[in-house]
Amino acid sequence: MGSTSKNGGNNDVGHLWSPITSEEERDSDFQQQPTNVQFIYQRRRPRKTPKDVNLEQVDLVRGKNLSLAAAATKRVSWNRSLSTRGRTSISVGACVDNGPQAKQARRKGKPAIQKGKVALPPSFEKEQEYFREVDAFELLEESPSPKKFGTWAMGSQNDSVSIPHLSSRLEKWLISKKLNHTCGPSSTLSKILETPAIHGSNLRTPEKTCIESDPALHSINASLIGKDVVQRDADLQKRNPILVTVGDDGCEDIEAAIKKLSLASSLSFDLDYKDRFAALLAVCGQSTPSNLLDVFAKFCDPENIVKVGEGTYGEAFKAGNSVCKIVPIDGDLKVNGEVQKRSEELLEEAILSRTLNRLRGLNNEVYNASTTFIETLDLRVCHGPYDPALVRAWEAWDEEHNSENDHPKEFPERQCYVVFVLQHGGKDLESFVMLNFDEARSLLVQVTAALAVAEAAYEFEHRDLHWGNILLSRNDSVILQFTLEGQQIFVKTFGLRISIIDFTLSRINTGEDILFLDLSSDPYLFKGPKGDKQSETYRKMKEVTDDYWEGSFPRTNVLWLLYLVDILLLKKSFERSSRNERDLRSLKKRLDKYGSAKEAIFDPFFTEMFVGEEESCGNTRIERR
Numbered sequence: 001m002g003s004t005s006k007n008g009g010n011n012d013v014g015h016l017w018s019p020i021t022s023e024e025e026r027d028s029d030f031q032q033q034p035t036n037v038q039f040i041y042q043r044r045r046p047r048k049t050p051k052d053v054n055l056e057q058v059d060l061v062r063g064k065n066l067s068l069a070a071a072a073t074k075r076v077s078w079n080r081s082l083s084t085r086g087r088t089s090i091s092v093g094a095c096v097d098n099g100p101q102a103k104q105a106r107r108k109g110k111p112a113i114q115k116g117k118v119a120l121p122p123s124f125e126k127e128q129e130y131f132r133e134v135d136a137f138e139l140l141e142e143s144p145s146p147k148k149f150g151t152w153a154m155g156s157q158n159d160s161v162s163i164p165h166l167s168s169r170l171e172k173w174l175i176s177k178k179l180n181h182t183c184g185p186s187s188t189l190s191k192i193l194e195t196p197a198i199h200g201s202n203l204r205t206p207e208k209t210c211i212e213s214d215p216a217l218h219s220i221n222a223s224l225i226g227k228d229v230v231q232r233d234a235d236l237q238k239r240n241p242i243l244v245t246v247g248d249d250g251c252e253d254i255e256a257a258i259k260k261l262s263l264a265s266s267l268s269f270d271l272d273y274k275d276r277f278a279a280l281l282a283v284c285g286q287s288t289p290s291n292l293l294d295v296f297a298k299f300c301d302p303e304n305i306v307k308v309g310e311g312t313y314g315e316a317f318k319a320g321n322s323v324c325k326i327v328p329i330d331g332d333l334k335v336n337g338e339v340q341k342r343s344e345e346l347l348e349e350a351i352l353s354r355t356l357n358r359l360r361g362l363n364n365e366v367y368n369a370s371t372t373f374i375e376t377l378d379l380r381v382c383h384g385p386y387d388p389a390l391v392r393a394w395e396a397w398d399e400e401h402n403s404e405n406d407h408p409k410e411f412p413e414r415q416c417y418v419v420f421v422l423q424h425g426g427k428d429l430e431s432f433v434m435l436n437f438d439e440a441r442s443l444l445v446q447v448t449a450a451l452a453v454a455e456a457a458y459e460f461e462h463r464d465l466h467w468g469n470i471l472l473s474r475n476d477s478v479i480l481q482f483t484l485e486g487q488q489i490f491v492k493t494f495g496l497r498i499s500i501i502d503f504t505l506s507r508i509n510t511g512e513d514i515l516f517l518d519l520s521s522d523p524y525l526f527k528g529p530k531g532d533k534q535s536e537t538y539r540k541m542k543e544v545t546d547d548y549w550e551g552s553f554p555r556t557n558v559l560w561l562l563y564l565v566d567i568l569l570l571k572k573s574f575e576r577s578s579r580n581e582r583d584l585r586s587l588k589k590r591l592d593k594y595g596s597a598k599e600a601i602f603d604p605f606f607t608e609m610f611v612g613e614e615e616s617c618g619n620t621r622i623e624r625r
């Protein structure tokens with residue numbers, strides 16, 4: 001979930017979100033102090049729209065003597081940004097309902113520039129010119145370097161760049177498949193889209209993928225009879241013309257898809273939408289959306305579906321051993337006071353999640369490996385109303401936890417969703433009862449090591465690692481393995497398993513794209529209560545990044561580690577000695593000097609948590625990738 005967790009958060013608002021004064025922070029004797037202060041903490045509603053990350057065109061022509069001069073002159077960019085559409089805030093402070101709020105005016109001045117940092121005044125023309133020059137050079141490069149990007153802000157001023165990123169991206173990939181079947185695997189996108197976890201199939205045309213890799217879908221399609229369904233499919237075909245093609249020959253299909261994507265790229269925004277929806281379907285290995293129950297039925301009996309959590313956008317349900325998070329997309333209906341996410345945003349989240357999946361050591365990529373980021377097992381596009389079984393589960397949760405979300409029965413017949421099928425990560429840190437100091441340091445070492453690995457692999461920054469986004473569970477493992485830049489690290493777990501979720505604000509360099517959320521469009525995020533650790537962390541991130549969210553600033557990961565140490569000291573109770581507290585406080589001091597999780601993981605605090613390889617080899621309860 002977003003900046004504040006919801007479940008459980010209401011029960012103890014005064015305590016949980018009580019402001020922690022800076023005096024307290026300076027005080028070396030931290031103590032948990034219940035407070036009567038009552039205040040409002042408003043749930044952040046991050047929104048995203050497509051924007052600007054630079055896209056190199058090189059792998060399209062690699063290995064082929066094709067000239068792509070035209071492509072070289074165009075720099076297509078794409079990032080995730082917070083939308084200004086229909087933002088409302090829900091107060092979780094007792095008694096006060098702030099009601100809908102208009103989006104606040106954009107900051108006029110830039111925040112103070114960090115000492116020693118050279119900041120160039122943003123000049124779109126200059127940078128455009130600069131990129132024209134470097135594009136020619138970058139055709140030779142494997143992947144863009146974020147350092148070169150300067151502060152090129154896109155958005156409305158970028159109307160001259162006409163090819164929508166997703167179209168060109170998928171198009172490029174499809175062309176590469178068509179031109180040279182061996183060039184696919186060299187592309188990061190190919191690897192990500194071809195993640196075996198996702199139906200074990202390559203991305204082909206949607207039609208082929210559907211038929212070959214998803215017999216369930218095939219049978220669903222076959223069973224789609226009756227007037228309503230025929231009408232629904234006709235509507236769908238109208239919305240998504242790319243789906244019309246059904247060919248036997250893969251190449252013809254690809255050609256048709258490219259043509260349609262190209263056509264769509266040069267037409268109206270509406271067609272862009274269709275194009276993007278089709279891309280999302282293709283990435284999910286589908287030609288048409290499934291219905292929700294069919295997805296859940298793969299994992300459990302509908303009667304056994306249990307809701308386990310909720311976010312601003314997502315409703316999370318346990319289905320068998322997995323968790324299915326349902327996110328409504330593309331509809332007009334506001335959900336939980338928010339405009340629904342759009343296909344392209346979900347497509348991006350899909351790419352981000354799957355990129356992190358790669359850290360799990362699939363495809364023999366063991367130079368950097370960690371299993372601490374939640375595994376995305378599958379992604380499905382669905383449509384239709386909520387099934388009664390899901391509604392029942394939703395209502396049962398509501399009864400017990402008093403949901404902040406809208407009742408799902410409000411979804412119209414033709415609502416679309418993306419379902420993230422995720423590994424079950426356990427309970428979030430907010431509600432998890434920790435037993436002792438060993439568990440606390442196990443949490444810290446696992447989060448730090450995972451961030452270090454993801455930094456090394458993808459310049460990853462989570463940027464929103466509050467206690468609702470860290471899940472914990474217990475198992476009988478004693479050691480967990482990470483690989484950081486080829487070096488194996490074995491850490492003691494004390495039977496605790498950590499999973500990191502929610503990559504909405506995260507920044508990642510996939511090797512082909514930099515995906516990030518432009519938080520400068522969300523001034524509200526930085527206006528949380530003074531002294532509140534989470535709000536202060538957003539503000540510190542803003543200082544560190546100088547509001548340039550596209551850039552790589554691994555220090556933001558350290559800021560969340562500092563936040564976590566504070567949470568352990570101030571908000572969680574577990575058995576600990578004053579020496580343990582002193583150790584945590586001195587860790588905090590040292591963390592303040594680190595620029596990345598990669599540095600932090602070698603802090604003396606963690607030394608005792610490492611186990612030599614020999615010791616780990618003799619241990620049968622080691623959790624390997």
Ligand SMILES: Nc1ncnc2c1ncn2[C@@H]1O[C@H](COP(=O)(O)OP(=O)(O)OP(=O)(O)O)[C@@H](O)[C@H]1O
Pocket residue numbers: 001002003005006007308309310311312313314315316323325374422423424425426427428468469471501502504
């Ligand atoms: N894999 C998982 N295993 C167990 N519980 C989960 C899992 N994923 C999500 N949850 C539960 O659902 C809640 C909401 O999930 P999440 O934070 O991903 O939703 P969201 O809608 O994306 O959040 P946001 O408000 O940032 O949009 C989590 O706090 C957690 O309690």
